[in-house]
Amino acid sequence: MARHGRTGDSEAREPLLTRYTKDTEVDSDEGVIIFDKSSSTGSMGSQQMRLTYEEAVEAAGFGAFHYGLLVVCGWANASDAVEILCVSFLLPTARCDMQLSTSDMGLLTSSIFLGMMLGGYMWGYLADKKGRRKVLILSLTVNGMFGGLSSMVPWFSIFLVMRFISGIGVGGSIPVIFSYFSEFMPRKRRGTMISALATFWMAGNILAAGLAWLVIPRDWKYILGPWAFQSWRLFVVLCSVPSLTSALFFALLLPESPKFLMEAGREKEALRVFKKMFTLNMRGKEKDFTVLGLSVSPKTDLEESKILGKGGLAWALKKALMPIRQMFQAPLKGRSFVLLVIFYCISFGYYGLWMWFPELFARLEQGGSPCTNMTQQHSLRNQSCYPVKTAVYMEGFIIAASNLPGNIFTILMMDNMGGKILLSSSLLVSSLSVFLIYVVRTKYQSLILSCVFSGVSVVAWNALDVVGTELYPTHLRSSALGFFTGIGRVAAIMGNVVFGDLVDTNCAMPILLVSAFLLTGGLVAPLLPQTRNTDLT
Incomplete structure (x- = not known):
């Protein structure tokens, strides 16, 4: 990679710029030299050339900018987890206060997935055309604003619509965050850093469970005429704060993706981003920013x-x-079909089973296998919402925390083993852990098995985040992730429908079906191309 050599102390910078005036064009507004020719030879004897994206990322260094980016993008990723899991935690009390039937609760849990299905591809397409940062600000704002407004609505039908629109925002921010983040990362650190970003989902899971545990059981309400603002509504308001603050951080602190800017032919803006990265990464070090020109695509x-x-x-x-x-x-057809299968399998299995863990726990408390006791539906109908039982929030907190070992393992091993191997092996182990659910006999055993499933399945999700960003070129990356995320939401809805229809009549069938889907995903994952330490195209 060509860089300026350091000149002697007596040599002034102005003469240096003057010598290159013949072969360069100076942007007087920014003070950045941009080469018009492919190369130039100066008195230093080095050949100066336009840098590719990967070369420019390397020249910008790695340090404070990237860690700050990780925190902001990670907080946005955590906010999506909070918004998705919010509904499952508020159901035990909201079902009484809003007089929800079982079908109403099914509609409510599906509403956010329906919104994510619609928003995933739409936002991804806009991100590939208009820019990642703009889409993230808008989608996070939609997520947080409508999520917060839903807490004020006394009618279930309007509450359902609000959660659906909030889901549209979530559907946009999830795929675009990973596209945006990956496009700042140098090749050799990309896998590790994307894995670190994925761990913030666990942080959001823990935050949602912790807030629910802390807020919902409180015997507190504010009466305003015929309408009561209960503790679960305060919980919904608090769950909207991460999304709104994330949108604010993106608007005030972070630039547009330099990879997107280069693909859009916006060389000067891309250079400014790389210079900002260099300044923050090299603060306190005696180095000069030497990127003079970039290889960009024509504007379209x-x-x-x-x-x-x-x-x-x-x-x-x-x-x-x-x-x-x-x-x-061609040449993307093969990998796209494989990813289609994997996204469907893991989403059907993970979300289909995850939403029904409390049901299976409750059946175990009645004695025997989770699929041998059919009295739970009747007991749930007669269960009182108050006082709120804290056991479900404690168990949710424990299962969320069990993601930590899987996340640490992914960060340490991603760049060494590669995403494809981790994806396949974790799906196979997840399939086995789900199969064993049918065997367990006590709630304690089921909780342990749930923690194993949580800790192992998170490795598959993290690996999929890494692999998905590296398999597609810049002009398709967000659209592809948005499309596959949408397919995953269809699978999540179908998984919940299958469980709801069969859990009382043939409980073993959906559990074994989840295990089979995860097994299928694990077996087809090796068909993906190897992406470890490859350049982003």
Whole structure:
């Protein structure tokens, strides 16, 4: 990688810039030299060339900027976990206060997945066209704003709509966060840092469980006419705070992805981002920013906008669906079909089982296997919401904390083993742990097995986050992740429907089906290309 050599102390910087004036164009606004030619030879005897994206990331260094980026993006990832898990924790009390039937509760738990299914591809497409940062600010704002507003609604139908719109925001921020974050990372650290970002999901899980444990059991309410603001509504408000603060942090602190800017032909803006990265990473070190030019793609935004304007809505829709068509054409077709299977299998298995763990725990308290006692539905109908039992929140907190070993293992081993191996092996072990649920006889055994499943399955999710960002080029990355996330939400909804239909009539079937899906995902994962230490395209 070409860099300026250090000149003698007596040599002034102004003459140095003057010598290169013939071969360069100086941006007077920013004070950055941008090469018009592919190379130039100066008195230092080194050849200066435009840098590729990977070379520019390396030249910008690694340090304070990346750790700050990890904190902000991690907080946004945690906010998504809080918003998704919020509904499951409020159900025990909200079902009484809003007089919800079993079908109403099913609609409520599915509403956020429906929103995520719709928002995933939509936001991903916009992120590939308009920029990652703008989409993150908007989607996080939608998530937090409508999540918070839902706490004020006394009617279930409006509450359901609010949670659905909040889910649309969640569906956008999850895939775009990983695309955005990965595009700042040097090749050799990308796997480890994306794994570290994924661990913040566990932090959000723990935060949601902890808040629920702390707030919901409180015997507190504020009466305003015929409407009561109970403790679970305060919990919903608090769950919206992470998303809103994340949007604020992105708006005030972070730049646009330099990879996106280069692909959009915005060289000057990309150089400013790399210079900002360099300044923060090299603070206190005597080094100069030596990136003078970047290899960028030609600008296409203006041409595309003209075409869309002439073609109308039909052409705009066709254009929006074009990334999906490209994903399933050579040379990306094979990996796209494999990822389609994996996302469906892991989402059906994980979310299908996760939402029903409390049900299986309750059956175990009646004695015997979780699938041999069919009286639980009747007992739930007769169960009082108050006083609130704290056991479910304590168990949720324990299971959330059990993700920690899996997250640490992923961070340490991702760059050494590669995402593909970790993905396949963790899905196979998860399949085995689910199969053993049918065998256990006590609640204690089931809790231990649930913690094992939680700790192992998180390795698969983390590996999928890493692999998914590295398999597609920049102009498809967010669209692809959004599309597959949407497929995962369809699977999550179907998993919950299958459990709801069969848990009382043939409980063994959905449990064995989850195990089979996870096994299938583990067996097809080795068909993915190896992405460890590869360049982002």
